Amino acid sequence: MLEKIEHHPIMKNFKPYEGKCASDSVVDFLGVFTRKDYIRGLNSSKHQLGLTDEENFISTQYPDFNHSYFECVSMLEAVVKAKDKFMMIELGAGIGFQVIQAVAAIRAYHGPEFPCKLIAVEGEPTAYKWMQNHFVDNNVDPAHHQLIEAVVSDKDGSVLFEVGFPDGYGSFVVSPFRFITNPLRWVYRFIKRIYKKLKGHKLVKTDYWSGSKGLGIHTKKSKSISLNFILRDLESVDFLHIDIFEQEVQVLKPAIEQLTNKVKRIQIETHTAKAEKELWELFNSRGWKCVNNFPRGVIRKTEYGSFDFIDGVQTWINSSLDGS
Numbered sequence: 001m002l003e004k005i006e007h008h009p010i011m012k013n014f015k016p017y018e019g020k021c022a023s024d025s026v027v028d029f030l031g032v033f034t035r036k037d038y039i040r041g042l043n044s045s046k047h048q049l050g051l052t053d054e055e056n057f058i059s060t061q062y063p064d065f066n067h068s069y070f071e072c073v074s075m076l077e078a079v080v081k082a083k084d085k086f087m088m089i090e091l092g093a094g095i096g097f098q099v100i101q102a103v104a105a106i107r108a109y110h111g112p113e114f115p116c117k118l119i120a121v122e123g124e125p126t127a128y129k130w131m132q133n134h135f136v137d138n139n140v141d142p143a144h145h146q147l148i149e150a151v152v153s154d155k156d157g158s159v160l161f162e163v164g165f166p167d168g169y170g171s172f173v174v175s176p177f178r179f180i181t182n183p184l185r186w187v188y189r190f191i192k193r194i195y196k197k198l199k200g201h202k203l204v205k206t207d208y209w210s211g212s213k214g215l216g217i218h219t220k221k222s223k224s225i226s227l228n229f230i231l232r233d234l235e236s237v238d239f240l241h242i243d244i245f246e247q248e249v250q251v252l253k254p255a256i257e258q259l260t261n262k263v264k265r266i267q268i269e270t271h272t273a274k275a276e277k278e279l280w281e282l283f284n285s286r287g288w289k290c291v292n293n294f295p296r297g298v299i300r301k302t303e304y305g306s307f308d309f310i311d312g313v314q315t316w317i318n319s320s321l322d323g324s
Helices: 009-013 069-081 097-109 125-137 183-198 227-231 248-262 273-285
Strands: 018-020 025-027 033-035 057-059 086-091 116-122 146-149 151-153 157-163 218-226 239-242 265-270 289-294 299-302 305-308 312-317
Touching (some): 069 239, 086 097, 097 116, 227 248, 248 273, 273 312
Parallel strands (some): 086 116
Antiparallel strands (some): 299 305
């Protein structure tokens, strides 16, 4: 008989959502609604996303135990520890899934009037438009927060950026010499999209503003913004979530002084072994406490079972500010 695995104690502060959900959307345990069109493959299990019966009534459960469970726990802990207000930044936001989850958690734990400020940065133009819709779909006014259409980078200005795959959330900064430095990646991605097209996959807009369509990806010169610039006028940040393909070190390292002075908790999705090592050295040298450190690309045993970490997971707490 398999031993039952208990959920993290933080979950007891939140009751899984039960209620109505439109047929074109799914809903998670915090009551966050997401349009099905925004979810690649729609392969989330019934334990994380509610299933609709003939009466359109949804009953959800706590999230599944997988590599994403740790970032959910970390976000909920940041929400519960918030005192007079809550401030969150999401870099590589996609549709803003993390920040909207935080809003739902704030409403459930602190109440709808609790002050909350969000900053979400996304450089893929269609994903950015979807993010605006996602805010509205969940009764969050984008005008009350800061949604930035830009690529987070180590510098302010512009970078070459891959666009055209909004539902994959796989866009990344590219080198002008990309075909020389990493030709196999580009050949693989090109063949993959041709295969999908031959299989009859629906075309998606590759650029929301121009309306061009196709499954192929392309690069464009995009606005870039540094983390130092984002943090410059902020006094305190409760939670920073960052998922920017292979750019973690380049973005975080130049901002380490402001991060240490202002940010209480950081959740990082890692994408290379080199970045994982450098991030460990960077934050550890500044007195941050690492509470999760799971390398990417391997099956790891955790207190919630063993599973594959598609992306690596690092959770850092700034003990001097967080109090943990």
